[in-house]
Amino acid sequence: EAGVTQSPTHLIKTRGQQVTLRCSPISGHTSVYWYQQALGLGLQFLLWYDEGEERNRGNFPPRFSGRQFPNYSSELNVNALELEDSALYLCASSQDGGQVYNEQFFGPGTRLTVL
Amino acid sequence: SQQGEEDPQALSIQEGENATMNCSYKTSINNLQWYRQNSGRGLVHLILIRSNEREKHSGRLRVTLDTSKKSSSLLITASRAADTASYFCATAANAGGTSYGKLTFGQGTILTVHP
Numbered sequence: 168e169a170g171v172t173q174s175p176t177h178l179i180k181t182r183g184q185q186v187t188l189r190c191s192p193i194s195g196h197t198s199v200y201w202y203q204q205a206l207g208l209g210l211q212f213l214l215w216y217d218e219g220e221e222r223n224r225g226n227f228p229p230r231f232s233g234r235q236f237p238n239y240s241s242e243l244n245v246n247a248l249e250l251e252d253s254a255l256y257l258c259a260s261s262q263d264g265g266q267v268y269n270e271q272f273f274g275p276g277t278r279l280t281v282l
Numbered sequence: 283s284q285q286g287e288e289d290p291q292a293l294s295i296q297e298g299e300n301a302t303m304n305c306s307y308k309t310s311i312n313n314l315q316w317y318r319q320n321s322g323r324g325l326v327h328l329i330l331i332r333s334n335e336r337e338k339h340s341g342r343l344r345v346t347l348d349t350s351k352k353s354s355s356l357l358i359t360a361s362r363a364a365d366t367a368s369y370f371c372a373t374a375a376n377a378g379g380t381s382y383g384k385l386t387f388g389q390g391t392i393l394t395v396h397p
Binding site: 171173198200202209210212215217222223225255257259268269270271272273274275276278 | 312313315317322323324325326327330332370372374380382383384385386387388389390
């Protein structure tokens with residue numbers, strides 16, 4: 168069974184640009200989660216999508232947004248990039264959409280560097 | 283914000299020794315999950331323990347949960363050099379509320395196993 172996949176692996180952008188990160192969940196999983204792991208700040212929850220709807224959102228500004236497609240894959244968009252957006256962005260998926268145990272399985276991440 | 287604390291922050295041991303990492307959290311939970319992260323890559327799911335469980339085993343891993351003390355421990359027995367990684371605990375809240383759906387991570391323990 169294939170795991171969670173993310174693309175691209177690495178990205179380098181400059182301040183003010185926009186970026187789109189992509190995630191494909193494990194087959195059969197309907198929920199997708201996004202987390203940011205910035206140096207010194209630990210793993211922070213960004214967004215949760217289930218069945219195409221945004222279910223919960225972390226304490227991030229509106230320039231962080233995303234969506235989930237009918238095939239349950241997801242995109243994370245970050246507008247007006249700032250230096251502090253440099254981080255590893257991790258996508259996870261779960262089967263039960265938080266209804267029972269919310270066991271989340273993570274992808275390899277996308278490393279974003281903002282110059 | 284992080285749910286709680288992990289200690290130690292760093293642990294250095296010899297191959298064959300046991301490694302114990304502790305995690306504390308602040309609010310009531312549905313379950314607690316442990317993850318491993320190698321060199322800034324994606325998270326590998328190790329084990330999930332439900333709030334009504336006290337101990338769980340998986341191979342060389344043993345996890346305990348004490349909900350009265352809001353704490354958990356991860357024991358890796360007979361450690362190997364390949365166990366060198368960062369280990370994180372993450373809590374999942376019960377359904378409903380602002381924490382619904384997301385995992386809240388500790389700061390992690392960096393484990394180094396010397397051959």
